[in-house]
Amino acid sequence: MVSQEHPPSRRAIRGRILSFTDDPAVVDGEGSYGYWEDGVVVVEGGTITALGDANAILPQLPSDVEIDDHSGRLVLPGFIDTHIHYSQSRIIASYGAQLIQWLEKYTFPEEARFADPEYAAKCADFFFDELLRNGTTTAAVFCTVHESSVETFFAASERRNMCMIAGKVMMDRNAPEALLDPPGSNGAAAGFEASERLARKWHRRGRQYYAVTPRFALTSTEAQLEACKALMDAFPGAYLQTHLAEHRDEVEAVIRQFPRARNYTDVYDRAGLLGPRAIFGHGIHLDDDELRRLHQTRSVIAFAPSSNLFIGSGLFDFERTVDGAHPVRVGLASDVGAGTSFSMLRTAADAYKVMQLQGQNLTALRAFYLMTLGNARALGLENRIGTLEPGSEADIVVLDGSGIPALKQRLAACDGDLAEEIFAIMTLGDDRAVAATYIAGSLAHTAQRKTSG
Ligand SMILES: [Zn+2]
Structure with missing residues (x-):
């Protein structure tokens, strides 16, 4: 039973999209995730129907599709x-x-x-x-x-x-x-x-x-x-x-x-x-x-x-x-x-420190994998949530570090290196870095306003 104020219609979410397909510690490097610098996730009826380059996907969408433009922000599975x-x-x-x-x-x-x-x-x-x-x-x-x-x-x-x-x-x-x-x-x-x-x-x-x-x-x-x-x-x-x-x-x-x-x-x-x-x-x-x-x-x-x-x-x-x-x-x-x-960002930051004390390393890629697909796998729900692959339920988080001065400054020094950037976000970020949260394709939270059911 779904009882939302705003039933999910077709929507496209544009931004810098990061979605894991495997554990970066098991499948090396870029083989474990997809990343689109200018990407788009298309959602229909609460489910993701397309994922890829904005330039390839947006021209094919009907003109009435609502586009949430988060360009420059990171878009991840919730x-x-x-x-x-x-x-x-x-x-x-x-x-x-x-x-x-x-x-x-x-x-x-x-x-x-x-x-x-x-x-x-x-x-x-x-x-x-x-x-x-x-x-x-x-x-x-x-x-x-x-x-x-x-x-x-x-x-x-x-x-x-x-x-x-x-x-x-x-x-x-x-x-x-x-x-x-x-x-x-x-x-x-x-x-x-x-x-x-x-x-x-x-x-x-x-x-x-x-x-x-x-x-x-x-x-x-x-x-x-x-x-x-x-x-x-x-x-x-x-x-x-x-x-x-x-x-x-x-x-x-x-x-x-x-x-x-x-x-x-x-x-x-x-x-x-x-x-x-x-x-x-x-x-x-x-x-x-x-x-x-x-x-x-x-x-x-x-x-x-x-x-x-x-x-x-x-x-x-x-x-x-x-x-x-x-x-x-x-x-x-x-x-x-x-x-x-x-905050799962704060949680990941503490995981990093707990491992550091034992001479172990948690890479940011693995930490973000854990927060998303890794945890979906732990719960046996990887076919439903934890990724932005078509067919997944459209639970999505949008991250923006610019509201946290120390993080904003650090991100500017990362020079576009994704791993460095997300490490800074998990180390310095918290709820202030969350710009928007979508539940089954419906906007459930933005940093400015809230539309909970
Ligand atoms: Zn407990």
């Missing part, structure tokens, strides 16, 4: 965020705590407020506005334990016609009473039933996907984790999103709580939760055996550098995880509210 909490927008930048204390001191009290659907609706609106301001067009999103928080979220997402993955947090132990799926022997069942109702209503409705969302091993019983597996089986194409090996204290607590498991990953593995639709936040403190299992099952790790630095979780070893003996699929994520910015 950014994708593989792990974020909409319920934590208001506790972003909360001082002085590591993971477990951070959950208890800031996260749980804030999430309890989502029992009020009006409060949740306000937070959802803020969240979507913020994503669009930052050029993020798809995200994998944790709601709260309240069924209504998910209803509210998907309703707001559907109004904006955005491609979103989200689910109800499931917890049946080790959290405040108000945030637990109903206690006792039916605890697991109650979380299951609410998730099932939500998945039945929202999974694959319009552009929405359901994600079975146990918060993490510490807050679920084995019975609840098994219920998650039953949900995955019941809804083909549904995601599993949770946290894994984020912080050393958490890893130790999980080992104590699940004495029969060989390691943290094995807790999820024993419940049957590993697989190509499973997105595990963080995965910092993993041994080789765990990486091997994640590799074998094609599971995904969401690398959230800003969050890892802010919470003091540790440095994610990107090379070992992505390019090592057991290569694991990895996406890039903000993890707001532990992450300190909604």
